[in-house]
Amino acid sequence: YKKYAQKLIDSNHAYYCFCSKQRLEKVRKEQQKQAKPPIYDQSCRKLDKEEAEKRLQAGEPYVIRLRVPANQVIEVNDLLRGKIKFESQVVDDQVLLKSDGFPTYHLAVVVDDHLMEISHAVRGEEWLSSAPKHVLLYRFFGWPEPVWVHAPILRNPDKSKLSKRQGHTDADWYKNQGFLPEAILNYLSLLGWSHPQEKEIFSLKEFIKLFDLKDLSPIGPIFDLEKLKWLNGKYIRRLSNQELLEKLKP
Numbered sequence: 022y023k024k025y026a027q028k029l030i031d032s033n034h035a036y037y038c039f040c041s042k043q044r045l046e047k048v049r050k051e052q053q054k055q056a057k058p059p060i061y062d063q064s065c066r067k068l069d070k071e072e073a074e075k076r077l078q079a080g081e082p083y084v085i086r087l088r089v090p091a092n093q094v095i096e097v098n099d100l101l102r103g104k105i106k107f108e109s110q111v112v113d114d115q116v117l118l119k120s121d122g123f124p125t126y127h128l129a130v131v132v133d134d135h136l137m138e139i140s141h142a143v144r145g146e147e148w149l150s151s152a153p154k155h156v157l158l159y160r161f162f163g164w165p166e167p168v169w170v171h172a173p174i175l176r177n178p179d180k181s182k183l184s185k186r187q188g189h190t191d192a193d194w195y196k197n198q199g200f201l202p203e204a205i206l207n208y209l210s211l212l213g214w215s216h217p218q219e220k221e222i223f224s225l226k227e228f229i230k231l232f233d234l235k236d237l238s239p240i241g242p243i244f245d246l247e248k249l250k251w252l253n254g255k256y257i258r259r260l261s262n263q264e265l266l267e268k269l270k271p
Contacts, residue, residue, distance in 0.1 A: 022124035085118040173241040
């Protein structure tokens, strides 16, 4: 990761930042008072190479930040949402390499995905705001971008994000409650996707044959436990007595 961070420094797409935690906290508080987005004020971006080198030689702690181009529109071409435009002035000069030498998620995920030849970057929609930073990194490295897919998150019936606080997110809970794996997979397949023949019950094999990422809905689906119970009942009633007996064994 240091090698790739250095490449960005050498191409002037990143820079050294020597700001202390105390200064950054002071800047954040001031931005909050003024109702501004809490992003880095680019203080160290103005340092020339000689000054930065002098401070490096003196042993000052530093991080490496992304140099987001000024006054540009960054386009993210998302498979589900189409072209999404971000004004560069609201995109933070993200820390890429921390003072301990370890990368942040933003540098690591781009480097890892490229080296592993990832073709589709599928993430939750909460990562959409980070997408312009990742797009810039791909462009700065001269690498082809993956297909971007920001999938919708599952929601509770009250439309809040599905979480442990309001629902059951542990697979073991469903297993212990008697839900069959086939029923759970069938139900999950229907969240954000619909069968072309509007069937509600189908096999995993059939789903794999028909599914295409582009057919996902960008709207967060509701996780309805009652619907899952109904579907589970359908699968249970399909079992023979012997099959059911095997399923009931601890």
